[in-house]
Amino acid sequence: MLSRRGVRIKVMQVLFSLNRDEAFKFKEAKKRYLSSVEEAFTLYLFNLYCLIQISKESVADGEKRKSKHLPSDEDKTFTPKLYENELIQSLEGNKKLQQEFKSLNLSDKINFDYIKKIYTEFANNEAYKEYLAKASTKEDHLEILLELFRVCRKHEFFVEQMDDHFTNWLDDKSVVIGTIKKTLKELPEVEANHYKEYFPDDETCKIFGLKLLESTDKKDDDLLSVIKPALQNWDHERLAVIDMILLKMALVEFLECETIPTKVTINEYVEVSKMYSTPKSKDFINGILDKLLKDLEAEGKINKEGRGLVS
Numbered sequence: 024m025l026s027r028r029g030v031r032i033k034v035m036q037v038l039f040s041l042n043r044d045e046a047f048k049f050k051e052a053k054k055r056y057l058s059s060v061e062e063a064f065t066l067y068l069f070n071l072y073c074l075i076q077i078s079k080e081s082v083a084d085g086e087k088r089k090s091k092h093l094p095s096d097e098d099k100t101f102t103p104k105l106y107e108n109e110l111i112q113s114l115e116g117n118k119k120l121q122q123e124f125k126s127l128n129l130s131d132k133i134n135f136d137y138i139k140k141i142y143t144e145f146a147n148n149e150a151y152k153e154y155l156a157k158a159s160t161k162e163d164h165l166e167i168l169l170e171l172f173r174v175c176r177k178h179e180f181f182v183e184q185m186d187d188h189f190t191n192w193l194d195d196k197s198v199v200i201g202t203i204k205k206t207l208k209e210l211p212e213v214e215a216n217h218y219k220e221y222f223p224d225d226e227t228c229k230i231f232g233l234k235l236l237e238s239t240d241k242k243d244d245d246l247l248s249v250i251k252p253a254l255q256n257w258d259h260e261r262l263a264v265i266d267m268i269l270l271k272m273a274l275v276e277f278l279e280c281e282t283i284p285t286k287v288t289i290n291e292y293v294e295v296s297k298m299y300s301t302p303k304s305k306d307f308i309n310g311i312l313d314k315l316l317k318d319l320e321a322e323g324k325i326n327k328e329g330r331g332l333v334s
Contacts, residue, residue, distance in 0.1 A: 024202045024221040025063055025195075027283075028291055029274065030232040032194055033059045038239055049240055056236055060228045063195045065127055067202050067221060072129045073138065073181065074172055074203070075114055081105040101155060105171070106163040113211035120218055126270065132188045137180035145174055154160045161211075169206050173283070176200065221257035232282070238275045239268070246271040254312045265300040266307060273312050275318060281328050284318055 025033075037056045040047050078189070081103035083220075088098035105111070114120060145151055175181040185192040185241045202221050209217065239246065250270050254262075269292045276288040289312045296304040319325050 024067060024198055025228055026198060027227055027231060028295065029063070029195065029198055029234070030060075030223075030228055031291060031295055032299070034232055034236045034239070035265070035268055035272065035299065036194075038272070039238060039264060039274075042264055042268065048298065049237075052240070053233070053236065057229075058234065059191060060223045060232070062189065062191050063198065064222050066185070066189045066191060066195055067199045068123060068218065069132060069185075070113070070172075070199055072124050072159050073184070074168070074175065075111060076133060076135070076138050076140050077145070077171065077175065078111050078168070079217075080139055082107075083139075084142070084146065088163065093198050096134040097155075103150060104155075104159060104164070105151070105167065108159070108168075109161065110164050110207060110210040110325040112169060113213070117215055117218075119215045123218065132184070134180070134184055137184060141175060141180055142203055144178070145171060148174065150179060165210075167209055169204065172203060172207075183233055188334065234279065235272060235275055238279055239271050242275070243271065246274050249274060249319075250311070250315065253311050253318065263300055263304060266296065266304050269296055269300070270311055270315075273308075274315060277316060277325060280328060284327060289313065289316070313331060 033056055037052045040055070041049065041052050083102040085101055088094060088101050091098055110300045132302075148170070150170045151167060154163060159161075160168075166287075185196075189195075206218070206221070247267075250267075273288050273292045276283055277285060280288075289309065292312065293305050296308045300308075316325070
């Protein structure tokens with residue numbers, strides 16, 4: 024589920040920690056990187072778990088409506104199909120997935136008072152009211168769950184839970200959202216362990232990610248010696264730390280990642296700089312990488328093969 028951009032960001036963050044803390048050694052940095060990869064998957068599962076628990080509140084809602092002394096017509100026709108639909112039930116009935124939730128102690132991370140409040144507010148959503156008022160198809164169930172997830176992502180209580188338990192929420196938010204949407208669209212006919220398909224793959228996270236981390240750290244002085252001439256009037260010691268790290272990482276990709284096109288590398292690091300560095304960094308990164316690439320090509324040091332894999 025992690026893209027190469029997500030991996031680049033995680034490597035950059037670990038390298039930044041290595042740069043800032045002399046007591047932080049590479050062995051621990053490697054463990055932190057691998058842990059951050061696993062945490063992205065756990066974050067995905069927690070989002071899925073929260074979605075199930077919020078939908079389950081419709082059962083309590085139905086019981087409350089039935090217990091009213093003077094139920095309205097809406098109360099009388101209400102059904103907890105937000106939870107009882109075939110999509111959510113395929114997740115609830117998936118023993119392997121439920122065991123995964125249990126092994127990760129996700130129930131300990133969730134605030135059930137928040138879950139109730141999110142559902143209560145969602146109960147006033149016009150799309151939900153329309154969903155309840157008619158017979159529903161599989162497509163209707165999918166659309167309302169996607170709407171529920173959209174509402175959740177903007178809800179302060181939902182975001183607070185993510186921030187409280189996952190330091191990677193902001194970094195991995197977009198990829199988690201995409202993976203949740205894909206998961207819902209694949210339901211209900213999936214294999215019991217279908218969720219494991221979204222565990223970050225070894226090629227992206229271990230082969231590419233670890234190579235990027237190790238080479239950038241181990242060859243720091245060599246990379247700096249290549250970069251310095253391209254800086255011209257810039258004092259490398261006064262550059263933003265993040266910018267220098269990104270330049271070194273990109274240089275590693277130029278020289279060691281044969282299947283990644285140089286254009287992709289430049290574009291990716293420019294985009295990362297927009298998110299994590301200064302407002303002027305994107306132009307600086309783009310300019311320096313363009314110069315480095317031309318110099319390295321002139322020296323015959325860029326060797327790419329195949330069509331390359333875009334991120």
